[in-house]
Every structure is written in structure tokens, then in C-alpha cells.
Amino acid sequence: MYDNKNEYFCFSTNRNRLTKVKINTMNILPDKTVERLSQYRRNLLICDGKGKTHIFSHEIANIHHITPVQVRRDIMLIGYTGTLRKGYNILELIALIGEILDKEDGQRVAIVGAGNLGRAIIQYFHNRRDKLSISAAFDSSPDKIGQEYDGVKIYPIEDIDKIVKEKNITIGIISVPVVAVKATASALVEAGVKGILSYTPRPIDVPENVYLEEYDMITSLEKVAYFAKNIEKI
Amino acid sequence: MYDNKNEYFCFSTNRNRLTKVKINTMNILPDKTVERLSQYRRNLLICDGKGKTHIFSHEIANIHHITPVQVRRDIMLIGYTGTLRKGYNILELIALIGEILDKEDGQRVAIVGAGNLGRAIIQYFHNRRDKLSISAAFDSSPDKIGQEYDGVKIYPIEDIDKIVKEKNITIGIISVPVVAVKATASALVEAGVKGILSYTPRPIDVPENVYLEEYDMITSLEKVAYFAKNIEKI
DNA sequence: GTAAATTTGTTATTTCAATAACAAGTATTA
DNA sequence: TAATACTTGTTATTGAAATAACAAATTTAC
Numbered sequence: 347m348y349d350n351k352n353e354y355f356c357f358s359t360n361r362n363r364l365t366k367v368k369i370n371t372m373n374i375l376p377d378k379t380v381e382r383l384s385q386y387r388r389n390l391l392i393c394d395g396k397g398k399t400h401i402f403s404h405e406i407a408n409i410h411h412i413t414p415v416q417v418r419r420d421i422m423l424i425g426y427t428g429t430l431r432k433g434y435n436i437l438e439l440i441a442l443i444g445e446i447l448d449k450e451d452g453q454r455v456a457i458v459g460a461g462n463l464g465r466a467i468i469q470y471f472h473n474r475r476d477k478l479s480i481s482a483a484f485d486s487s488p489d490k491i492g493q494e495y496d497g498v499k500i501y502p503i504e505d506i507d508k509i510v511k512e513k514n515i516t517i518g519i520i521s522v523p524v525v526a527v528k529a530t531a532s533a534l535v536e537a538g539v540k541g542i543l544s545y546t547p548r549p550i551d552v553p554e555n556v557y558l559e560e561y562d563m564i565t566s567l568e569k570v571a572y573f574a575k576n577i578e579k580i
Numbered sequence: 581m582y583d584n585k586n587e588y589f590c591f592s593t594n595r596n597r598l599t600k601v602k603i604n605t606m607n608i609l610p611d612k613t614v615e616r617l618s619q620y621r622r623n624l625l626i627c628d629g630k631g632k633t634h635i636f637s638h639e640i641a642n643i644h645h646i647t648p649v650q651v652r653r654d655i656m657l658i659g660y661t662g663t664l665r666k667g668y669n670i671l672e673l674i675a676l677i678g679e680i681l682d683k684e685d686g687q688r689v690a691i692v693g694a695g696n697l698g699r700a701i702i703q704y705f706h707n708r709r710d711k712l713s714i715s716a717a718f719d720s721s722p723d724k725i726g727q728e729y730d731g732v733k734i735y736p737i738e739d740i741d742k743i744v745k746e747k748n749i750t751i752g753i754i755s756v757p758v759v760a761v762k763a764t765a766s767a768l769v770e771a772g773v774k775g776i777l778s779y780t781p782r783p784i785d786v787p788e789n790v791y792l793e794e795y796d797m798i799t800s801l802e803k804v805a806y807f808a809k810n811i812e813k814i
Numbered sequence: 815g816t817a818a819a820t821t822t823g824t825t826a827t828t829t830c831a832a833t834a835a836c837a838a839g840t841a842t843t844a
Numbered sequence: 845t846a847a848t849a850c851t852t853g854t855t856a857t858t859g860a861a862a863t864a865a866c867a868a869a870t871t872t873a874c
Contacts, residue, residue, distance in 0.1 A: 374813045377803075378831065384802040388781060402851070410783050414851090415833065422853060430852050431840050446806070453805050462700035469696050470797055478805055517808055519801070541808025543800055547622060549644050557807040557814070559800060563704055566777055566793060567753070568618040571687050571712055572609075572680070573791040574751055574775025579608045580791070612861065636821070648821090649863065656823060664822050665870050 375446070379420045385410060386420070387443045394436050402433040448477035454515045456539070458530045459522035460485040460500050463545060467519060472496040481513050486526070503533070510537035520544040609680070613654045619644060620654070621677045628670050636667040682711035688749040690773070692764045693756035694719040694734050697779060701753060706730040715747045720760070737767070744771035754778040 375383075389409050393401060403414040403421070410417075421434065426442050428434040455471075457464050460483045471480050483500045485491060490500050501509050509515070518534035520527060520542060527548040534542055541557040544550055547565070552558045573580065609617075623643050627635060637648040637655070644651075655668065660676050662668040689705075691698050694717045705714050717734045719725060725736050735743050743749070752768035754761060754776060761782040768776060775791040778784055781799075786792045807814065 374810055375806075376831070380803050380806050381799050384799040385781075385783075385796070388798070389783075404851085411785055413833070415835095416831095418852065419832085419854085428852065429840090430838085431842095431850060433851080447802055448805070449809050453809065455801065462696060462703050466696035466700045467797060471801070474798060475802075478801060517801070517804055539808075540811050541804040543804045547619075549619075549623075551645055555811055557804060557811050559804050559807075561795070561800060562619070563701060564622070564708060565615050565618040566795060567689065567705070567712060567751070568681055568709075569611075569614050570751055570775040570777045570791060570793050571682070572614050573793075574773075575683055575687065576608055577774050577789055577791050610861070638821085647863070649865095650861095652821090652823065653862085662822065663870090664868085665820060665872095667821080 375423055379423055380447070382410070382412075382416070382420050383424070383443050383447060386417075387440055387447070390436050390440050390443075394440065399436055400429075400433040401436055401439075403428075405433070444477070452477040452479065453517055454479060454481040454513055455517045455519060456480070456482045456484065456506070456510055456513075456515045456534070457498075457519040457521060458484045458503070458506065458534065459520065459526075460487075460490050460495065461521065461523075464519075464521040465495050467521065467545075468495050468498050478517075480519075481515055482509050484509075503530075506530075506533045507537045510534070510539060515539060517541045517543070520546055520550075522546065524548045609657055613657055614681070616644070616646070616650075616654050617658070617677050617681060620651075621674055621681070624670050624674050624677075628674065633670055634663075634667040635670055635673075637662075639667070678711070686711040686713065687751055688713060688715040688747055689751045689753060690714070690716045690718065690740070690744055690747075690749045690768070691732075691753040691755060692718045692737070692740065692768065693754065693760075694721075694724050694729065695755065695757075698753075698755040699729050701755065701779075702729050702732050712751075714753075715749055716743050718743075737764075740764075740767045741771045744768070744773060749773060751775045751777070754780055754784075756780065758782045 386406060389406070390401070403417040406417045407414040421428070421439070424442060424446055426434070426439060455478060457467060457480055460468075464483065464485070468480055468483060471478075480498050483495065483498050484503050484506055485500050486503045491502050493500050510518075515537075516539055518539045518541070520530050520534070522530050524546055527544070527546045527550055531542065531544070531550045531552060535552055535556055539556065542550075542552060542559070544558070544560045545563070546560075547562045549560065550558070620640060623640070624635070637651040640651045641648040655662070655673070658676060658680055660668070660673060689712060691701060691714055694702075698717060698719070702714055702717060705712075714732050717729065717732050718737050718740055719734050720737045724734050727734050744752075749771075750773055752773045752775070754764050754768070756764050758780055761778070761780045761784055765776060765778070765784045765786060769786055769790055773790065776784075776786060776793070778792065778794045779797070780794075781796045783794065784792070
């Protein structure tokens with residue numbers, strides 16, 4: 347359960363007004379809440395772009411096909427408080443989610459493997475998040491090295507250690523062929539990254555001071571296939 | 581809880597021996613178990629390729645960085661039984677997971693959006709699963725239509741309905757730009773697919789007789805960023 | 815042949831996530 | 845002004861997933 351003792355306050359700028367906001371940084375947020383916060387923020391930014399200033403929990407819920415209670419609970423966990431019968435101030439909420447998810451000075455990301463998938467990811471992130479930018483790509487193929495995709499320069503695999511330290515990169519994305527996964531993960535860990543996101547089907551292991559997230563498209567597709575096949579039983 | 585009344589038997593071929601295997605198809609398997617079964621199978625195939633015939637629960641567990649109990653529980657849920665002190669027969673287990681995950685005649689998959697990500701997925705699946713094959717790709721760009729990537733032909737978006745029905749496609753993967761997501765999802769549902777895997781950040785909704793899985797790379801990366809930032813608190 | 819060490823299969827417990835329930839406060843309506 | 849409807853914030857309950865615990869069976873060691 348959420349420990350109310352570990353709370354403190356910060357200030358969030360709402361246009362020309364400074365608002366005192368209670369946040370909770372002592373305790374880690376639940377996995378699923380973090381995921382949803384990321385999604386809320388993206389859609390809140392769209393709402394803001396349309397000139398909307400406030401939003402109700404049930405509106406957020408509708409966008410994401412979840413329940414209003416879940417939304418309110420997530421927002422409660424980050425210590426934000428809306429206005430009764432007026433909803434949540436969109437800009438304040440965006441700012442607070444930013445406080446929670448981003449580091450003040452952002453984090454830099456490296457991607458290893460500039461094949462189709464790697465390039466898709468680079469393209470996908472291009473200009474989307476100012477606090478989380480892909481700062482370098484690595485590949486072993488000589489004809490890719492030195493090139494740039496969407497402003498991201500491609501370095502040789504051997505330079506991982508040097509570049510990661512030089513650019514203060516804290517997160518690595520792995521999208522190399524399975525044979526190279528183990529070596530890639532080791533190189534990133536050696537270089538000091540704190541988080542790894544792997545898009546390969548090969549399970550990898552990392553020391554416990556590195557956060558690892560693995561996603562495998564084949565597993566996802568097989569899962570969809572299973573539940574599609576059995577849809578009438580769900 | 582697992583309902584033992586709904587069980588029946590099937591036969592699994594273990595080289596030249598026919599083995600009676602208890603399976604459970606009446607009840608749907610837990611989400612996470614399905615995911616792990618897919619992963620087990622892939623690594624079991626590798627083990628088989630190396631000439632290994634049996635495997636212990638703790639060996640499977642080590643490969644996937646989970647506990648042996650979890651492995652045994654998953655295997656229990658599909659009704660397979662190993663041999664005490666000998667472990668699980670790899671080929672039998674592969675065959676049974678196949679019975680569970682695959683349809684007898686397989687399922688066909690369409691991918692909508694043949695950009696970087698779409699092509700990455702096509703390439704990724706090329707020749708990997710005989711029971712789950714990408715049978716068609718769709719795109720709106722005239723210069724892509726008619727081309728082939730890894731043996732997958734690209735059709736115009738407008739032909740979704742026709743081709744999906746013609747080829748008896750049951751699963752759709754969406755990798756189009758956000759503006760086209762809604763229309764794409766509708767077209768696939770209209771055409772009769774039973775499962776959709778969406779790689780776009782835009783939440784979509786489908787009727788309840790269609791299984792939907794959404795995955796968003798930005799959310800994953802922001803989650804990794806959050807936990808990497810707070811790694812010492814985990 | 816007996817004891818010790820393994821390893822499976824299953825039940826019980828714990829942990830984590832989602833949902834339900836509801837008090838309290840605010841706006842609207844009559 | 846009183847009654848109604850709405851919306852938040854929080855606690856309580858339910859449900860799902862993971863882990864722990866352990867009986868039973870088999871091999872190995874002595």
C-alpha cells in the first residue's frame with residue numbers, strides 16, 4: 347500500500363500561476379501505473395493542443411478504454427489533486443507526469459543494431475520526446491557506419507564503451523540479430539547504462555543494478571493467435 | 581482455479597512412439613502462461629537442434645530467468661507430465677505446445693503499413709513459423725504496391741476486405757501512421773479478422789469478438805527510463 | 815537394502831493489479 | 845433554500861499472477 351509518510355511537495359507552473367503539488371518520489375510507482383502515465387501524457391498533450399484546459403477522469407478513461415477509477419487511482423498515486431466537478435488541469439497534470447517520468451536533464455538513449463527494426467525505432471522517436479533522445483546508433487556493417495538516420499549517427503559496435511561514456515548515455519535499446527545479443531548486452535552494461543530495452547527473442551541477463559525490459563514480437567503474435575483462435579471462450 | 585473436470589486426451593508423436601497426453605482445451609490459459617509457452621517453445625526448438633532429448637524445469641527456468649515452479653505450473657496447466665528425475669521430453673513438449681498455440685491448419689496474418697516497422701516485422705517473421713505466416717501486406721503508397729518484401733506481396737489499402745476474405749486471414753498487424761489507425765482497424769474488423777496486434781501509439785477499440793493487443797514502443801522506453809532512473813529503489 | 819538427494823505435481827500463501835463502494839464536496843435545478 | 849446530480853479521493857474487496865511449501869516418486873550413493 348501507498349505509504350503516506352513519504353511525501354513532499356514541489357511546484358508546478360500553470361501558465362502564470364504557481365501551484366503547490368504533492369508528489370511522491372520516495373516510493374516506486376507500480377509497473378502498470380508507469381505505463382499508463384506515459385500514455386495519459388501523450389493524449390493529454392493532444393488535448394492541450396486542441397485548447398482544452400481541464401479533463402475529467404472518465405474522459406481520460408474513455409480515451410484509453412479503462413475505468414475512471416483506475417485513472418483516479420493512478421493520479422492519486424502521483425499525488426495530484428483535481429478540482430471537484432471541474433476535473434484535472436491538463437497542463438498541471440502534464441507537468442507533474444513529466445516530473446515523475448523524466449529526469450530534470452533528460453536521459454540519452456543508444457540503439458544497437460541499425461537494421462530495419464533499428465531504423466524503424468529511430469524514425470519513430472524522431473522529434474517526439476525532448477527529454478528522451480536517441481543520441482547514437484551502433485552497427486557492425488561497414489557501409490552503415492558513418493551514416494545518419496533522422497539525425498542519429500551510426501558508430502561501429504566497438505565504440506559502444508567510448509561513445510556511451512562520452513555522451514552520458516543511460517539507456518540502451520538492442521535490436522541486433524540473435525547471435526550478437528549476448529555480446530551487445532555485455533558491452534552496454536560494461537559501458538554503464540542503467541536500463542536496457544531488448545527487441546530480440548533471445549533472453550538476456552543483466553546485473554541487478556540494471557533495469558531490463560524484453561519484448562518479443564513473435565511471442566506477441568503467437569499470443570494474439572491463441573486468443574483470436576479461442577475468442578469465444580474469453 | 582484450474583478445473584480438472586474439463587480435460588481430455590490427445591496423442592503426441594515422440595519420434596516413433598505414440599504418447600497419450602492429457603490436455604486442457606476447455607479452459608482458456610492465463611495470459612502470462614501463453615506468453616511463456618511461446619518462449620519455451622522457441623528455446624526448446626534450439627535445445628532439440630542441439631540433440632538434447634530431455635530437459636528439467638530448472639533448466640528451462642534458467643534460460644528464461646524465472647523460477648522452476650513457474651515452469652512446472654505452466655506445464656501442469658497444459659496437462660503435460662514429465663518423468664520424475666528425467667525431466668520433460670523436449671519433442672513431446674514442443675508438440676503439445678504446438679497443439680495449444682497453433683490451429684491445425686495454421687492462421688494467416690496480414691500486415692497493414694509497409695514502412696520501416698512493417699518491413700522489419702515482415703523480415704523478422706520470414707521463415708520462422710510455419711503455422712503463422714504473413715500472407716499479405718497493405719500500404720497506401722503507390723510505389724510500394726505490387727512489390728514484394730521477403731516473399732510478401734504488397735496490396736493497396738482498399739483491397740483489405742477482398743484479400744483478407746480471399747486468403748482467409750484471421751489476424752491483422754497494424755503499423756500505419758497514427759492518422760490512419762482508426763480506419764485501418766475498422767477495415768480489418770469489417771473484413772473479419774479475429775485478432776489485431778497494434779504497434780501504434782493511438783488507442784483503438786474493437787468489438788468484443790475480436791482480440792486486441794496494443795504495444796507502444798514509446799511507452800516501453802519511458803518505462804525503462806523511469807525504472808532506470810530509480811533503479812536503486814527497486 | 816537403506817539413506818540421501820533429486821525432481822515432479824499440486825495445493826496454499828503471498829503479492830500485485832483492478833474493480834467496487836462510498837464519503838465528501840461542489841455545482842445545478844427547482 | 846433544499847434537493848439532485850456529479851465528480852473526486854480513498855478504502856475495501858476481488859481477481860490474477862507469482863511464489864512457497866511439501867508429498868510422492870525415483871535415482872544414486874553407500
